[in-house]
Amino acid sequence: MDPMPSPHEATEHLRLIRQTIERSQQHSTLSGISGVAAGVIVLIAAVVAEGVIGDPSQPGRQGVFVGLWFTTLLAAGLVDFVITKIRAMRVGKSPLSGLGRSWLRAVAPGLLCGLIVSLMYYHQPERFGDAIYGLWMLSYAMSLLAIGQLSAPAVSVLGWSFLAAAVWTLLGPQGVPVGPRGLLAVTFGGFHIVYGIARGIRDGW
DSSP: OOOOOOHHHHHHHHHHHHHHHHHHHHHHHOOHHHHHHHHHHHHHHHHHIIIIIOOTTSTTOHHHHHHHHHHHHHHHHHHHHHHHHHHHHHTTOOTTSHHHHHHHHHHHHHHHHHHHHHHHHHHOHHHHTTHHHHHHHHHHHHHHHHHHTTSOHHHHHHHHHHHHHHHHHHHSOSSOSSOHHHHHIIIIIIIHHHHHHHHHHHHOO
8 A cells, every 4th residue: 555645745746736727727718819819910010110110220210110019019918818818708717827827927037128128229229230130039939938838838839939030030141031020020920820820720719
């Protein structure tokens, strides 16, 4: 007969069981539509940035450029939250469970880095140039890889994809057909759409 577990072991087992249940609940509240919607919002912003702003390194354009992408981030985040909340209500679960709050704590450092980089670019655009795009990808990759430890493996795959794109943008050869501005649209727009479609097919819309 197996020995009885100690109180500490029993508490640890209960914690792991509770964490597993919360993780399964969090997965069921995620929607593929939110990923697709976020990607479409980014693609629209990329078209606006290219057509209206053009080269953001030109004098007087940094404020509009940073403001556009900050608004895009807020819009995509709001849409994601609303869609996730609707799905959570439909399945009788909460998007702000203990694991959900852990997600927020995990994603915060990467997003904060992105905000700091954006403010620095606004004040000294000549120091960054096109590297701002790669730094944004890098900051977002940090957030995705952090929450990937608490979520489905697909989130980690998305994080590593952003990290690879960031390295290519920052260290890759110059003069390639798809420049840094194009890669921003491909990653934040295209990657999210592909991720959203894959999640929708697998876990439901």
